Amino acid sequence: MSDLRISNLAKLLVHYSTKVQQGDKVLIWGFPLEPIAAPLVTEVFREVLKAGGHPNYFIDLEDIMY
Numbered sequence: 172m173s174d175l176r177i178s179n180l181a182k183l184l185v186h187y188s189t190k191v192q193q194g195d196k197v198l199i200w201g202f203p204l205e206p207i208a209a210p211l212v213t214e215v216f217r218e219v220l221k222a223g224g225h226p227n228y229f230i231d232l233e234d235i236m237y
Contacts, residue, residue, distance in 0.1 A: 173214070185222055191224040195225070199212055199228040200229045212228065
């Protein structure tokens with residue numbers, strides 16, 4: 172079961188703060204992403220899809236060196 176607070180925050184970010192619309196390209200960038208933020212990134216990704224956007228993500232984790 173997902174946390175309703177996270178779902179509501181994702182909806183607020185996608186539909187109010189950024190007003191994602193059909194066909195918009197959206198980059199979700201986490202730097203550095205703490206594991207605790209993963210559910211929010213996932214929900215934002217889902218909300219962008221629901222809004223008709225095209226989400227891409229760039230996640231920078233401290234444990235991954237490149």
